[in-house]
Amino acid sequence: MRIIDKLVSLARKRSPWLFHMNTGGCNGCDIELVACLSPRYDVEQAGILLVGSPRHADILCVTGPVTSGTRAALEAIYAQMPEPKAVVAIGNCPATCDVFAGSPAIAGPLDHILPVNVYVPGCPPRPNEIIKGIAWAITILASEEKDSVNKEK
Amino acid sequence: MNIGKSLLAFFVIPGLLYAVPMAWLMLWIERKMRARMQGRIGPFFYQPFFDFIKLMAKRPIPRSPFDALLMMGLPVLAISALLASLTLLPVFSTSSGFIGDLVLLIGLIEVPSLCAVLAGFASRSIYGQVGATREAILSIIYNLPFLTAIVALAASAKSIRLTDIALAPSGAVRALTALTVLLCLPVKLRVNPFSLANAEQEIYAGPTTEFDGPRLALWELAHGLEWVALTGIVACIALPFRIGSWIGDIALFTLLSLILVIVATIIAAATARLKISMATHFYLKWVMGMAVLALIIAVLGNVA
Numbered sequence: 001m002r003i004i005d006k007l008v009s010l011a012r013k014r015s016p017w018l019f020h021m022n023t024g025g026c027n028g029c030d031i032e033l034v035a036c037l038s039p040r041y042d043v044e045q046a047g048i049l050l051v052g053s054p055r056h057a058d059i060l061c062v063t064g065p066v067t068s069g070t071r072a073a074l075e076a077i078y079a080q081m082p083e084p085k086a087v088v089a090i091g092n093c094p095a096t097c098d099v100f101a102g103s104p105a106i107a108g109p110l111d112h113i114l115p116v117n118v119y120v121p122g123c124p125p126r127p128n129e130i131i132k133g134i135a136w137a138i139t140i141l142a143s144e145e146k147d148s149v150n151k152e153k
Numbered sequence: 154m155n156i157g158k159s160l161l162a163f164f165v166i167p168g169l170l171y172a173v174p175m176a177w178l179m180l181w182i183e184r185k186m187r188a189r190m191q192g193r194i195g196p197f198f199y200q201p202f203f204d205f206i207k208l209m210a211k212r213p214i215p216r217s218p219f220d221a222l223l224m225m226g227l228p229v230l231a232i233s234a235l236l237a238s239l240t241l242l243p244v245f246s247t248s249s250g251f252i253g254d255l256v257l258l259i260g261l262i263e264v265p266s267l268c269a270v271l272a273g274f275a276s277r278s279i280y281g282q283v284g285a286t287r288e289a290i291l292s293i294i295y296n297l298p299f300l301t302a303i304v305a306l307a308a309s310a311k312s313i314r315l316t317d318i319a320l321a322p323s324g325a326v327r328a329l330t331a332l333t334v335l336l337c338l339p340v341k342l343r344v345n346p347f348s349l350a351n352a353e354q355e356i357y358a359g360p361t362t363e364f365d366g367p368r369l370a371l372w373e374l375a376h377g378l379e380w381v382a383l384t385g386i387v388a389c390i391a392l393p394f395r396i397g398s399w400i401g402d403i404a405l406f407t408l409l410s411l412i413l414v415i416v417a418t419i420i421a422a423a424t425a426r427l428k429i430s431m432a433t434h435f436y437l438k439w440v441m442g443m444a445v446l447a448l449i450i451a452v453l454g455n456v457a
Contacts, residue, residue, distance in 0.1 A: 007206060008206060008207070008210040010203070011203040011204075011206035011207040011210065012207050012210070014199070014200070014203040014207075015200065015203045015204045015206075015207045039191060039192040039193045042188070042193040042194050042195075044184070044188060044193060044194075044195060044196050045193075045195065045196060045197070047196055047197075047200050047203060047204070051358070052353055052357030052358055052362070053280075053357045053358050053361075053362045053363070055214075055362070055363060055364065055365035055369070056358065056364075056369055058207070058211075079214075080365075082211045082212055082213045082214055082365045082366045083211065083212040084211070084212070
């Protein structure tokens with residue numbers, strides 16, 4: 001059984017599939033995230049794919065401050081992802097709402113709605129940092145150590 | 154075809170034991186070639202294997218028993234049909250087959266496409282339904298030239314036994330049939346320029362949008378096996394001779410299949426997706442024309 005567990009853990013490390021959701025951001029972080037797939041960074045080397053359906057995904061990448069209009073969709077998408085799953089908050093917006101903080105149209109920040117595993121600060125963060133954040137989320141997936149960041153709070 | 158031999162063909166070569174690693178290898182070649190054509194490095198060779206293990210180890214969202222049965226049953230049915238169709242392929246000169254196995258092969262090769270259509274509608278997702286509709290339309294369109302070409306080949310060989318057809322003397326009919334079936338490959342495999350059924354940027358993953366965890370893993374495996382079976386059919390049709398020793402035969406079959414995968418991937422990476430009307434036009438005008446030409450040559454050859 002231990003060999004199977006090891007194989008599963010290795011497979012989770014080698015094949016993380018991302019689902020990307022913009023919850024009302026300015027599109028800056030989205031461009032940086034998509035840049036990770038370009039020939040310059042080419043995350044497919046590490047088995048990382050951007051998938052179209054949340055049901056296929058392992059890691060939910062959220063950009064934007066979570067407007068009240070996107071909250072229900074965000075929760076539905078999180079619920080549709082099969083376990084084990086991780087959430088990566090990309091940019092300042094999902095972490096703190098950034099310049100949108102205090103707006104009546106904002107339901108965020110993200111950690112009030114979903115358990116966030118990794119924060120990647122920056123406005124927007126560089127693709128290197130995003131890849132680093134995803135790599136951290138991958139180790140959380142592989143060890144199935146849930147809510148590691150939230151526990152520290 | 155005795156039972157021992159059929160079981161060996163189903164479980165070992167070119168069935169389960171050969172086809173599953175081959176399916177992963179072909180999926181990898183497809184992704185790697187596409188990455189290289191786009192100036193990227195691309196995944197390592199173990200990628201489809203780890204994808205499969207990871208998806209199998211996921212804990213899917215619970216569904217109602219009938220939905221769960223349907224979502225597991227359809228990909229399993231597709232995989233079984235593909236393995237059975239691989240069993241029928243005349244890879245070796247000695248594999249006897251039986252009279253009428255051509256008809257069975259054509260039936261079995263359509264099962265995965267039918268399963269995908271059912272899966273798309275059963276998922277009740279709008280993307281799945283659009284994908285399933287496109288798959289159904291395209292499968293009617295490509296089957297016209299595909300079946301015409303196969304009928305032409307069978308008519309020229311005067312047999313509906315795969316071994317007889319594969320080993321019949323070569324000619325214009327065989328070349329035209331091989332080319333027609335080759336042109337039907339991209340649409341059957343749902344790759345560019347005919348990737349309408351699972352059009353990534355339009356309808357997410359098409360029929361498999363709502364499938365998660367092990368159910369998706371089985372669909373990925375079925376897709377890999379589709380590559381093995383369909384390139385295998387083209388390889389068997391295109392080659393009018395067999396080497397004789399089983400290692401030589403399997404090596405030749407594998408080599409030709411891999412070359413076909415590379416050709417299909419290069420075409421896929423170099424082209425953009427067509428509209429469904431353009432795909433229909435292409436198949437009904439050019440590919441169908443070629444198939445009808447093959448049929449005319451075959452019938453005239455028989456009369457003369």
